[in-house]
Amino acid sequence: MTTSRSREWLASAGLTIASILVALIVLELGCRLARGPSWLVRWPNLVLDERIDTKSQGVGRLVPDTQLGFVARPGFTANGLRYDAHGWRVSPNPEGIALAEPPILVVGDSLAHGDEVEDAEAWPARLQLMLRRRVINTAMSGYGFDQIAITAEKVAAEVKPAAIVLSFTADDTRRNEMKRVWGAEKPYFELAAGKLVLRNSPVPASPAPGDTLDFWQRAFGWSVLLDIVLRHQGWQYEWAVDHERVLPRGEGEKISCALLARLKDLGLLLLVVAEYNRYVFENEEYAAETRLTTGAVLKCAADLGLATLDLFDMDKDAVGRHGLEPMFRRSHPGPDGARLTADAIAAELERRHIP
Numbered sequence: 213m214t215t216s217r218s219r220e221w222l223a224s225a226g227l228t229i230a231s232i233l234v235a236l237i238v239l240e241l242g243c244r245l246a247r248g249p250s251w252l253v254r255w256p257n258l259v260l261d262e263r264i265d266t267k268s269q270g271v272g273r274l275v276p277d278t279q280l281g282f283v284a285r286p287g288f289t290a291n292g293l294r295y296d297a298h299g300w301r302v303s304p305n306p307e308g309i310a311l312a313e314p315p316i317l318v319v320g321d322s323l324a325h326g327d328e329v330e331d332a333e334a335w336p337a338r339l340q341l342m343l344r345r346r347v348i349n350t351a352m353s354g355y356g357f358d359q360i361a362i363t364a365e366k367v368a369a370e371v372k373p374a375a376i377v378l379s380f381t382a383d384d385t386r387r388n389e390m391k392r393v394w395g396a397e398k399p400y401f402e403l404a405a406g407k408l409v410l411r412n413s414p415v416p417a418s419p420a421p422g423d424t425l426d427f428w429q430r431a432f433g434w435s436v437l438l439d440i441v442l443r444h445q446g447w448q449y450e451w452a453v454d455h456e457r458v459l460p461r462g463e464g465e466k467i468s469c470a471l472l473a474r475l476k477d478l479g480l481l482l483l484v485v486a487e488y489n490r491y492v493f494e495n496e497e498y499a500a501e502t503r504l505t506t507g508a509v510l511k512c513a514a515d516l517g518l519a520t521l522d523l524f525d526m527d528k529d530a531v532g533r534h535g536l537e538p539m540f541r542r543s544h545p546g547p548d549g550a551r552l553t554a555d556a557i558a559a560e561l562e563r564r565h566i567p
Contacts, residue, residue, distance in 0.1 A: 244436050328544040336377075348373070395421055397416050468509045506522065
């Protein structure tokens with residue numbers, strides 16, 4: 213009797229599993245057909261394609277750097293984007309306005325860099341014309357707070373700025389916990405006995421996109437069905453992105469605070485600005501998480517006696533009055549959003565008499 217029941221159970225389980233597999237195969241083929249008939253014969257690894265596409269966005273404009281991981285290619289020009297001989301983004305001065313010295317130094321990630329807008333539309337360029345003081349934009353797409361701080365120290369020693377504007381997002385703080393972001397190796401810090409210790413420096417060469425695929429990405433990265441489900445749930449980024457975490461979640465905030473203390477020792481006027489991307493205003497849960505992170509870092513800065521500026525309320529009000537599309541491009545602020553940012557930073561610099 214027991215043997216007979218076991219056989220029935222196994223047969224039933226086998227039939228169920230077979231039915232599920234057939235259903236998944238049918239769904240996979242249907243999803244591929246929806247993307248186009250060619251997808252029925254084309255079965256690439258979508259995770260690898262995503263990684264190659266992400267890396268290729270920087271091909272030409274970025275070069276490896278043993279100190280920062282990657283930097284802008286000096287003299288690079290393409291589609292409204294120009295870097296000068298130092299690899300700093302050009303802030304145009306079309307009317308030849310006499311610009312005061314010493315300069316304002318801007319450090320940050322893609323929002324300060326001005327991704328998705330042209331040179332003259334980026335907020336550092338607008339700030340330069342408003343202040344009539346030279347503004348050096350050293351911000352770089354994809355940088356973590358650690359890379360931002362290293363840049364500030366390095367360039368400040370070269371240009372002796374009147375002040376530093378440090379722009380950051382919550383993502384920059386999380387990147388402190390990584391040794392590789394967007395497939396590119398980077399330096400990172402650890403706290404040992406309360407002191408910052410630099411790791412992964414000199415920064416080694418970055419691996420090829422396919423070298424870091426794990427077992428599941430190799431086994432199921434080809435599935436269009438899985439890709440669609442993950443994108444619908446908002447999980448595709450975590451599934452495909454090529455990051456390598458080396459520090460526990462939350463450690464990035466402590467690293468950012470310690471780096472701010474180190475930057476204070478430069479003895480320069482420093483304004484710490486929290487910026488926000490489009491996703492913050494599309495997802496309340498993400499917004500809440502983001503504000504906790506930026507709030508913690510801003511509190512550290514304020515406790516150190518540094519000037520701070522949180523752009524969340526300004527951005528939220530602008531989105532409420534004008535909508536998302538006029539204020540943001542695909543992810544980053546558009547020209548109108550950048551103009552608001554420049555206005556807010558200029559007003560804060562003036563209020564605090566910087567410079």
